[in-house]
Amino acid sequence: MKRELFEQDHEDFRASVRAFITKHITPNLERWDADGLIDRDAWKAAGEAGLLGIAVPGEFGGGDNPDFRFRIVQMEEFARVGANSFNAGTSVQDDLVIPYLVDLGTQAQKQRWLPALCEGTAVGALALTEPGAGSDLQGIRTTAIRDGDDWVLQGSKIFITNGIAADVVIVLAKTEPAAGARGMSLFVVPSDSPGFRRGRKLEKLGLRSNDTAELFFDDLRLSSESVLGEVGRGFVHVMERLPRERMSIAATAVAAAMAAFDWTRGFCFDRHAFGQAIGDFQATRFTLAEIATDLDAGISFLDRATLLLNQGELSAVDAAKAKYWLSDLHNKIVDRCLQLHGGYGYMLEYPIARAYADARILPIFGGTNEIMKEIIGRDIAARATSS
Incomplete structure (x- = not known):
């Protein structure tokens, strides 16, 4: 299915993100996992590459572009190489901490923190x-x-x-x-x-x-x-910004599911058993067909929600739906992709194994998916009562 979400500016940006990842991220992934910590140099390099604070006004050192599609490009590229931890850290910076300061900060607070957060010399x-x-x-x-x-x-x-x-x-x-x-x-x-x-x-x-x-x-x-x-008004301020956080989780889920499917599709036609590629067995093809269809539906859902977010029309209920359904879908897809890898899928040297572990937090943080269903259910009940 042709994806129409992105324009040429987004694809040009994708090329620069890939170059950054090749130089600064992929050579360090295994060491970072072993250390349990990402180098501060990587944060600074991300700032120098213009990957932090894309939506921050230019006067504070940001990219002055609130288009969430640029954030999705980053998430997709990080997921493609299995850099889910770096994505999690930068998502907190760009989709949680920075919007609070941009929306609510005093001039002094913005001047002190936003330039450093955009440069990657400060982490939030x-x-x-x-x-x-x-x-x-x-x-x-x-x-x-x-x-x-x-x-x-x-x-x-x-x-x-x-x-x-x-x-x-x-x-x-x-x-x-x-x-x-x-x-x-x-x-x-x-x-x-x-x-x-x-x-x-x-x-x-x-x-x-x-x-x-x-x-x-x-x-x-x-x-x-x-x-x-x-x-x-702290509680209100948090509630007002949760839709952005939940969209960040939803976009991460789709990006990671896309990456898992790409790895698995390649594996299925490289790996042979009983004299043929395992992708040529009907059972495998049916599973791949189901995953591809689920993924198309998830991408369409995310793309629609992204356009609503860009237009300032994404409701808290819409964000809850996206976060709940797409993070559940992500876990379902990664689980099926790991199964298609057989025993290799259980080995941490394969990215699908790490992706499987990384996926499990998405239905939990940003408000559990049970809470998302409660938000959606309350809205349904309120509409039924008022009609």
């Missing part, structure tokens, strides 16, 4: 999840209490992507604990602040070279200039 993280509060953000316990003109941050976060490397962390905390969702605020926290402490670099099933950490805030004092957005 978003700290929402806590040991007792994952998809239910209203259950967080981290607090920020006023002390004169300052705020004192106390608490901890867990499962924070880029947590070890981060130079700046956007933190959600309760500023009026009795007020529920109306009593939360966001803060911009430099990682060199006294009272900021990193815990363990967590050992994960997949995305092995992307660092994920526990973070602790021990009586960390922040000035009033550290508030991001409006005091008391």
Whole structure:
């Protein structure tokens, strides 16, 4: 099926992304996985290549282009070589941290952090999840209490992507604990602040070279200039930006599924058994046909949602549908692709094995897929009640 999402500018950009990957990413993938950490030089190289902060206004060092299709090109190219960990880190930077600063930051906050994030000389993280509060953000316990003109941050976060490397962390905390969702605020926290402490670099099933950490805030004092957005509207600010995060996950899912299918198709016609390519057996061909059809449907779904996002018309419900269905589809496709590799699919030297482990987190983070179904179901119920 011909894909009409991309224009010539996107394909020209794809060529530059491939050149960057060939030089800076593929030679280092195995070492990064072994180390459990991506070199800071790779972040700086990505910044120099114009791959970070594409949507950031030019006055702050960005590409001044909010077209999400350029981000999808990056995801597809990273997935093509199995660089899912690097994709995860840069997605947090570009699709989570940077939009918060662009949309909500003061001029001083933008001037301090956006140029460095675009250059790759700074790495950002978003700290929402806590040991007792994952998809239910209203259950967080981290607090920020006023002390004169300052705020004192106390608490901890867990499962924070880029947590070890981060130079700046956007933190959600309760500023009026009795007020529920109306009593939360966001803060911009430099990682060199006294009272900021990193815990363990967590050992994960997949995305092995992307660092994920526990973070602790021990009586960390922040000035009033550290508030991001409006005091008391932190929960609302997060909810408003979740569609972008969920679209990032959906796009990652499709990119990774496309890569898995490409590897598998090649394997099936290179690998021989019983005197012929395994792709020539009817059972294999039927499986490949099913995967190809599922993938076409997923690509069409993503492309439609991407155009809606670019037009500012993608609803939270639409984003939940894309995140849930496409991340589930991704896991289904990768599982079937691994099966077609036989015993080789279980070997980590084959990219499909690493992709299988990397895929499992997508239905979990950004709000579990069960939460996505609840969002969709509530919308269905509300429409039924109002009609």
